[in-house]
Amino acid sequence: MIDHPVLFCLHFLGGSARIWRPLAERFGPHLRCVAIDLPGFGDEADHPGADVAAMADHVAARIKAEGPPGPFLIAGNSMGAKVALALARRSEDGDSALAGLAGLVLLAGSPPCPEPMEEERRQAMIAWIDADPETRQREAEAFVAANVGAPLAPEDHARTVEDVLRANPQAWKAWLANGAKEDWRNRIGILTTPALVVSGAKDGDLGPEAQAALTLPHLARHRHEVAVSAGHLLPLERPEALATLIRDFVAAPPQAAEAPALPPAFAALMGSDRVNTRLRTTLRERMREPDGPFCLQPDERATLRACLDRVLPQAGPGRIDLARRIDARLASGTGDGWRFAALPPDADACARALRTLDGAAREAHGRSFASLGGPEQDALLTRATSGDLPEIQGGLAPDLMTCWFEELRGEAVRTYLAHPAGLAAIGFTGIGAGGDDADALPGYRLTGLNERESWEKPVLDTVGDAR
Structure with a gap:
């Protein structure tokens, strides 16, 4: 107040x-x-x-x-x-x-x-x-x-x-x-x-x-x-x-978007001696929101965020800000080491693809992509997968939109699963396979179908068996 x-x-x-x-x-x-x-x-x-x-x-x-x-x-x-x-x-x-x-x-x-x-x-x-x-x-x-x-x-x-x-x-x-x-x-x-x-x-x-x-x-x-x-x-x-x-x-001024929180059971596993120090440090670093530099314009990031909400929906408060993380990655010039040869460099391809999506939305509905309802957004993304979007000045050609959207979907999943909250959401317990003592790696002892280690149970009880 x-x-x-x-x-x-x-x-x-x-x-x-x-x-x-x-x-x-x-x-x-x-x-x-x-x-x-x-x-x-x-x-x-x-x-x-x-x-x-x-x-x-x-x-x-x-x-x-x-x-x-x-x-x-x-x-x-x-x-x-x-x-x-x-x-x-x-x-x-x-x-x-x-x-x-x-x-x-x-x-x-x-x-x-x-x-x-x-x-x-x-x-x-x-x-x-x-x-x-x-x-x-x-x-x-x-x-x-x-x-x-x-x-x-x-x-x-x-x-x-x-x-x-x-x-x-x-x-x-x-x-x-x-x-x-x-x-x-x-x-x-x-x-x-x-x-x-x-x-x-x-x-x-x-x-x-x-x-x-x-x-x-x-x-x-x-x-x-x-x-x-x-x-x-x-x-x-x-x-x-x-x-x-x-x-x-x-x-009551509006607050910033709530950061994703880890379920208590997953947080306890991440802090336990079953997770080695280097991995724990990396996971905690991945929880930090990137503070720049960024390369997308705010309206382009709004289009990207709306697109990602359809590609990989996240329920409830405390969502991982995939658009912010992908924007920071594009600005850094790092990536997974490959791209479709026909596409321009990642940052340029993404900005041009987002302009294409937004331009197609305005052509079809007279409104920005970010302001459309889910069904209208889905219809445009379906057209992107089939190379059926119109040519937009300054955008990507329809066939290149197909390539870009395939890359974006992979990028969305990689970015989501790189965050500990994403791993927790799917019940991934693999982080607990080894601690700092190389001679006493705890590993897994039960490997049968649907068998759970006692230390996995608290994590998996929240989402079901995802191993």
Whole structure:
């Protein structure tokens, strides 16, 4: 739980600090909102605008000036969310001004990658901001109306239109032409800062599917909530519901994925004198999560993780993170010593294959592979085994996808069984065949069908006889 935090709030394109008032009024004394006007908007409209890094500088300076006495969070709506992600990366990289960051609240957030938007609509928005007053008024009204699931209260609508009209035209154009297109995927990477992600079910560009595909892969600890019947301007549309979600998030931030635990009987065997010291050391080392380097993009790893969940499902909490381990192996350049000659080197082949899977999913279903249901994912993987996937720019040819998927299945099993939790899950007791004393190797004495040594029984009782 985070005690009495400060919530720094960053608005959407054309908005201002004023959009956060309905939310702030619902928090009471236990959570203080500090709303910030980004350069070119609200009371900062005299600035011509800035790129994402410069906006992050602006916010970091405000946070430092406020000097929050304890932990703080950053909330961002749309454009503000991309700035919030950049600030979280700086915090995790050791920026002392952001050392107290304890959480992110991303509302209909612009993702780390270039924001999905039809170019024709982008150019139309750029054009009308410099038009005559009558056109600007009409288009600002339409802009606000198009970004909500249902009409705002008249006073909220009028105030939001006023914010759009007082925005600096250069700042408006700078975001649409450049800021929204900036690619921060490599710089953001995967953040460990807890995050609450909220998307509107009626948000056309940045709704639930976009958040799942483009933002969530960058967040190791997240909770994703969907606001039914809401659009893009969530602080104005759902202040009551957001206040509840944020209070719950502050009380219980999402945790990192639970590490796999060893069953007590297997852990006891691994610590016994039946296992030699060198093997025990190796097994314990294999339980550590790799901390990099990695080579896959977060969205590629999300596709890989979804693929591996179908290839080798793991039930219950504490699953082995096969995707993270395979990613680290690819980055290290190590492997089992061979590959199909027709395939590119392992890391390149994997990245291209994952792009093919994701592209095929979007072509068939209009959504990322990771956001599909199990049956749809299985159907695409079945097509991969038969060389029936479409050609995707930057991907692998259909026949090479067959080779890659065969290798991946073998890699999944090897990675799973290299982990002690995987060995425990299948009831493997072979680790207990010899201790440190070469002259007194305990070995196996009972070798008949279904015969068990007394020391094997506690392990095998949990899964059945798998020897």
